[in-house]
């Protein structure tokens with residue numbers, strides 16, 4: 001099997017009898033065995049089980065009874081429930097915990113004969129931008145193992161980057177699919193908030209969390225989206241809007257109107273090479289006949305603080321359930337109940353999670369609630385309104401996915417503010433709940449990937465994917 005094959009290529013070979021699912025799985029298992037000791041993208045590898053499942057799918061293929069995703073080998077982030085398999089959210093506090101049911105997305109993949117090969121490493125409870133906050137050690141970027149893969153779904157990104165599975169499912173609360181995709185040179189899709197059921201996703205910030213997809217090409221992301229998206233009676237927040245056949249709607253041959261933010265080009269935080277590449281891509285889009293205009297988004301600078309106030313508030317509430325009573329880890333020989341709760345939480349959570357619970361508790365506290373939480377809710381609505389208004393005028397908004405390319409391991413771990421800036425360009429879409437995708441468009445002088453982010457209106461994944469596909473084939477290099 002060829003390295004970094006797309007599912008479409010694999011499926012053609014499967015249907016043509018040139019390869020078997022068992023061979024596909026063993027291709028990936030060999031890569032995991034050879035590469036992952038260093039990369040650390042997987043926390044569990046379901047080797048025997050996935051070979052067994054591959055044989056079953058081979059049998060269904062030979063009888064013409066196989067599902068839409070037969071032989072699609074998937075990695076899942078360690079925040080998604082897979083029944084009877086470990087779930088730890090990259091944290092010590094869930095030591096020894098096994099999922100009791102399948103997340104809706106996992107069930108839908110299995111129902112279409114996808115094969116889950118393992119559980120991907122991530123920042124603890126999806127909090128981080130570099131995958132250095134995992135209790136199981138950092139994940140490394142396969143293009144340069146001194147660099148981070150981005151976060152928090154870094155394990156998922158590296159699993160696709162290093163050809164250890166065909167696609168992976170991560171989560172994107174403020175950029176955790178798009179930013180690692182940009183750092184690792186893969187496609188990373190964050191659909192509209194509520195497009196995909198969150199049942200079986202361990203919550204970080206419930207009004208932001210979106211399950212997203214990593215792949216080598218857009219068609220695979222489109223195909224997976226059409227399988228996992230849509231109404232789910234177990235999650236009352238999921239949209240009932242019909243799901244399109246995204247993978248059939250990828251043709252793109254019109255001229256469109258595109259905006260990009262002046263505030264981003266002028267931002268002090270953006271790395272020069274990233275800005276140059278971005279502006280070069282803008283020129284290329286113009287040369288292709290599209291109307292591309294610089295626009296102003298004055299509220300842009302409030303998106304990051306709004307994001308961090310609201311997500312820490314939600315996290316402090318969501319993570320209160322990990323108390324040593326119901327799940328996983330519990331301190332040994334506690335003096336009494338109160339000390340058991342305190343000691344379990346203070347030794348079970350890592351530094352970043354601890355910091356965010358403290359911050360979130362502070363912004364929700366009686367004396368500060370109105371000044372922080374309530375105000376941030378109002379600003380969130382304003383940002384959403386302003387972006388929606390811009391998107392009435394423009395078909396798409398483009399921006400660099402991240403202010404820099406993958407940085408050195410350890411270079412930002414001492415300074416949380418510096419680390420939070422890595423999300424500077426991804427949080428807007430998260431605050432507004434609109435869909436966005438990162439596609440790899442170039443490499444910097446050190447050979448690290450640069451991603452271009454595209455955003456559009458709520459539930460417009462179809463045109464987003466089609467335009468993304470066009471960008472990848474016509475302006476990427």
Ligand code: GLN
Pocket residue numbers: 126127128129151152171172173174175176177204311423
């Ligand atoms: N890096 C951001 C954070 O630390 C985004 C995380 C995410 O999207 N899960 O919160």
